[in-house]
Amino acid sequence: MAYTTQFADEAETVRLHWKNGTIPIALSTSFLKQNPNLKPDSDVISVVQRSLKTWEKVANIEFELVIADEQSVSPSGKSGDGISLITIAQTSENLAIFGSDTEEVSARTRIFYNGKGFITEADIILNPYQQFSTDGSIGYFDLEATLTHEIGHLLGLAHSSVFGATMCAHQGKNGIYNLPNFSSRTLGEDDIAGIRALYGAKNTEDSCCGIISGKLLLANGKAAKKFQVWAEETESGRIMAGVLTNAEGNFRIEGLQGGEYSIYAQALSEGKFSISAEELGKVNVTKGKTFILSQKLSGGAKNFDVQYVGFNGQISELAVPINGGKSYLVYVGGKNLDPNNFKIGFNSPFISLTPNSITRHDYGAELSVISFEIKVDSKTPAGEYSFFVQSKNNETGFIVGGLTVESFVNPWNSYFLLGDE
Ligand SMILES: [Zn+2]
Incomplete structure (x- = not known):
């Protein structure tokens, strides 16, 4: 998922932007x-x-x-x-x-x-x-x-x-979350890719920009429409950009800097069970080139959903701001989440789960909520990171960008609980 632009026409072919100058x-x-x-x-x-x-x-x-x-x-x-x-x-x-x-x-x-x-x-x-x-x-x-x-x-x-x-x-x-909401003062890589898709990079950015484009089909051959397709920097797991597929299952991620990306797709969560997320593959993006990545998805339906993230006991759709070198208790909310049947995972090598820290919480019948403790490496680059919930059958649901590594301080870390620094 990720950035979208505004259009002048119903068919969404003419993107709104300012003339140069x-x-x-x-x-x-x-x-x-x-x-x-x-x-x-x-x-x-x-x-x-x-x-x-x-x-x-x-x-x-x-x-x-x-x-x-x-x-x-x-x-x-x-x-x-x-x-x-x-x-x-x-x-x-x-x-x-x-x-x-x-x-x-x-x-x-x-x-x-x-x-x-x-x-x-x-x-x-x-x-x-x-x-x-x-x-x-x-x-x-x-x-x-x-x-x-x-x-x-x-x-x-x-x-x-x-x-x-x-x-x-x-x-x-x-x-x-009992925090100031400064996250949006700084752009995420997804915002940067979006604005470069419209205007291009500043001239000094030598490796920008490349494009990944393709078409996704469901296992039954129909178009995978309204799927989130996102690109993570393979080395760090940082989210670099993403888009939604259109009614024909087509997607196009522009504004990418050169580098190696891991590409993922999942159906947009709309509060119901949908198709399991999957990795589409790894792509080397180079300036001025379009990489074509078209696939038939193998994923079947999953019998749970993840939709919300949370912190300090509050559940919302705002990413949790975290700092490198600290540990935090993070919540995830959705449907049918049972701590005994699920594991929590990260694509980033900088973020890890504290063992045996997954706990179930009661937020009423409509919402199922679990919490877990994460440890964030002190060298984690600023930016947005995902985590995923995975069942024993490997059905997977991502909260894309649910964690945001920020320079402003989130003082609610569980440093004293760990006591290892
Ligand atoms: Zn707005």
Whole structure:
């Protein structure tokens, strides 16, 4: 699974993106006045500049930031006012864009584009019913994480199904897992591949980019549609990119740096039992080349499902932030998970399971939850990692990107339980 782009047409052939050149962005003065939605003393301009820079650094994009008196999103239609505005003003136009979704949504981005699929304007509206901070305050959305995600939309990216990617649909407030939610401030490799698929790398990136493309069929010969296909760096197990198959079972992973990748596929979890995950093979990606990987999947149905990850007793769809050199108690939620019949595994040599640490928890009849302790090597590169649940019959389900190795500190490690360092 992983990054997706936005399209100009129903058939999804024309990808939305900006024409080459500098993208002008206007920051509304609503950010600079006293504003009940912003924690006082937040250094807004630096935060906006940093979140633009985060994308500029990895792809062939440039922004120009100005301050503007405009307050409101352009009304929906063929074209807007030509100003790509970032605003937090409590105007009726901005309030209206959230409809009844005022509780959980941090922001929305409205895009205008022409017949050729070139984006002509994109307005980012921070939810005026919500509060934002820059210091990790509990109950606030993180301003930088929110803006970095929305700038991804402004550039033409849609949501990724990699947990832990900046473009993942699920963006929580500070306080989930009793942690600040800074993960989306930094891009995952999946976000980087997605933006390079649209704009290419910065010229200095010599080994970028290559493509893996192919078609997946089910064992019965029908198209494997809505399957997650993802690429892990073979050496580290880090998730580098992924996509979903279309209705014909076709997939195409662009924006990959040169290197050796292990490719996996599994049916998108939709809360029901589906087909067991499997490894499709190893691929050597080189710049400017397309590697074709088409396969008939051998996997049969599995009689369990994994859908959620968790930490500190909370279950959600947010990746668990972890640090190298520590141990953590991680939860996984789904259907039909029994600690006696399953093992937990990792593709990364940097992450291992503490023996005999799998425990069942009672979260009611609808959800089955188990926890396990992981040990993270101090040399683990930053990025997103998967773990899998596997039955005695080798039926396998992955939480793709459920663990994210971050530089900000997760203090809730079980160091004292282990006492081995
Ligand atoms: Zn979004």
